[in-house]
Amino acid sequence: MGDPATTKVSVLGPLGTYTHEAAFKYFGAAAEYHEERTVTDVFHAISHKSIPFGVVPQENSIYGSVIETYDLLRADGALVCGEIILEVQHxxxxxxxxxxxxxxxxxxxxxxxxxxxxxxxxxxxxxxxxxxxxxxxxxxxxxxxxxxxxxxxxxxxxxxxxxxxxxxxGIQNESTNFTRFYALAGELGVPPPAISYNPLNRALLRIRGQHTGQKLSSTCLVPVLSVLHLDISRIDRRPSLESEPFHNVYFLEIQSTEAKEGDKNWAETVNEAVGRVRDAGGLADIIGLW
Amino acid sequence: MGDPATTKVSVLGPLGTYTHEAAFKYFGAAAEYHEERTVTDVFHAISHKSIPFGVVPQENSIYGSVIETYDLLRADGALVCGEIILEVQHxxxxxxxxxxxxxxxxxxxxxxxxxxxxxxxxxxxxxxxxxxxxxxxxxxxxxxxxxxxxxxxxxxxxxxxxxxxxxxxGIQNESTNFTRFYALAGELGVPPPAISYNPLNRALLRIRGQHTGQKLSSTCLVPVLSVLHLDISRIDRRPSLESEPFHNVYFLEIQSTEAKEGDKNWAETVNEAVGRVRDAGGLADIIGLW
The missing domain is CATH 3.40.190.10 (Periplasmic binding protein-like II)
Known part of the structure; x- marks a missing residue:
């Protein structure tokens, strides 16, 4: 099982994947890497608490969002604790x-x-x-x-x-090809040990729509977004699969508007923003803080 | 070449695709269907004016947005003139x-x-x-x-x-499985001949970000969205491929908040909303009206 103090990290395997390379860049040579067969297996390892950290691809600069990752973020479980950007040459x-x-x-x-x-x-x-x-x-x-x-x-x-x-x-469509990865953890806002990190300034929110009178609507996002008062850097949409067809879940990546905000302030800022969204009838959860 | 008065419709072929079925549901038995090999070929047929109408898949209730369709909507060419929803049993x-x-x-x-x-x-x-x-x-x-x-x-x-x-x-993951298709045309807001349609009440906007001072930013969507004053029913994000990595283009599907708005009012309403977005520094285009 190795040294109990060693950071254990679950990655999409086998050895040689870009995800493994990204994990190595973030967690370093001292971490113990566990190769999983699929992105789903990485999420499961964290959700079931067998491995505390993980790395999965989130987005590519040519091909866009990684659907499997966003689909797994629909459910409660692994949370985003960091990001890694890697240049990719296929x-x-x-x-x-x-x-x-x-x-x-x-x-x-x-x-x-x-x-x-x-x-x-x-x-x-x-x-x-x-x-x-x-x-x-x-x-x-x-x-x-x-x-x-x-x-x-x-x-x-x-x-x-x-x-x-x-x-x-270098056979990819564009000569500049970057992939962005999410580092995952079981807890919110807790950076992995031995990671030198900047003050927290990003967050991922999951919004399942808004209560408008009697019913839940995913068509009225504007009131929800307008009370955030935070910069949105990414919006992604996936089918919620929870109610009628074409009902959506949205993922909003937000970032600090102030460059030098401290850790505590940022977590509080995000919590307050989500509080305003909930007051406006929105169903919102914080699923990442880094 | 057939009767020159016959409506010509380009669809993803061969005969027997769900797209062909959706096109038939919308354009009817009198239309002439041209089978294309890919979604890209359907867009090209319309952009190059060889066929005036087309049908492509836009979204599935389980698997989400059709990436190829959104990627083609990034460029000028075919415009959305209608929608078709089909129940799908694989x-x-x-x-x-x-x-x-x-x-x-x-x-x-x-x-x-x-x-x-x-x-x-x-x-x-x-x-x-x-x-x-x-x-x-x-x-x-x-x-x-x-x-x-x-x-x-x-x-x-x-x-x-x-x-x-x-x-x-019926081997799909969920027993209810619907696919939504876009009907495409070369011109905006012109319904295909012989289609009985309701008053226009939907639109598709393409937003390439916002000028903030000297630079173009796709991270500040909130000011752009807050001046729309229209219901957003879908937000989709794709890499813009136009400037630095992770710069985005957003597709916003909007709908009328008033149930019985007339055709002219809706087109005017959308034009005014896009005018406000542009005044706020947003780079916005209307790429669908139906």
């Missing part, structure tokens, strides 16, 4: 000796397939696209499958998995 | 005689794969998932591939494609 990896014209299947995480759609359209228009749970598991699949497969993943997978060869590098 | 189709335990690949549009993730997880946890451009093209792929493949698509595909058999019906 590569096309094949079994050693495979040529581009022999590739019939391209395997990767749906985000990477989406981020490299121009390359695929131009160079592999007839290939079938196969989704995997991570970019590194795509590399693993290429090792185990017939040689007509290719993986889109990070360069490091060429050294981590035997028999693979790098065919193309 | 089925698992195979080559006649194939048993569940023989299925190694599940083929479908990513939306359908997402909507049926519980069924796949439970019954086909080891199958690889292959994305296609439409549910009906997945059915076609099953006809053309080895018998270890299955398609997730509509029931009608079992009759449209020879040699296919329905193995399971």
């Amino acid at each position: 590569c096309l990896l094949v079994r050693r000796g495979t040529r581009l014209d022999q590739i019939e299947r391209v395997i990767s995480h749906e985000q990477a397939l989406g981020q490299c759609s121009d390359f695929i359209q131009k160079h592999l228009p007839k290939a079938s696209l196969v989704k995997t749970t991570s970019t590194a598991s795509a590399a693993q699949a290429v090792v185990e499958n017939p040689p007509n497969c290719a993986a889109i993943c990070s360069k490091i997978c060429a050294t981590l998995f035997d028999g693979l060869e790098l065919l193309y590098e | 089925c698992l189709l195979v080559r006649r005689g194939t048993r569940l335990d023989q299925i190694e690949r599940v083929i479908s549009h990513e939306q359908a794969l997402g909507q049926c993730s519980d069924f796949i997880q439970k019954h086909l946890p080891k199958a690889s998932l292959v994305k296609t451009t439409s549910t009906a093209s997945a059915a076609q792929a099953v006809v053309e591939n080895p018998p270890n493949c299955a398609a997730i698509c509509s029931k009608i595909c079992a009759t449209l494609f020879d040699g296919l058999e329905l193995l399971y019906e």
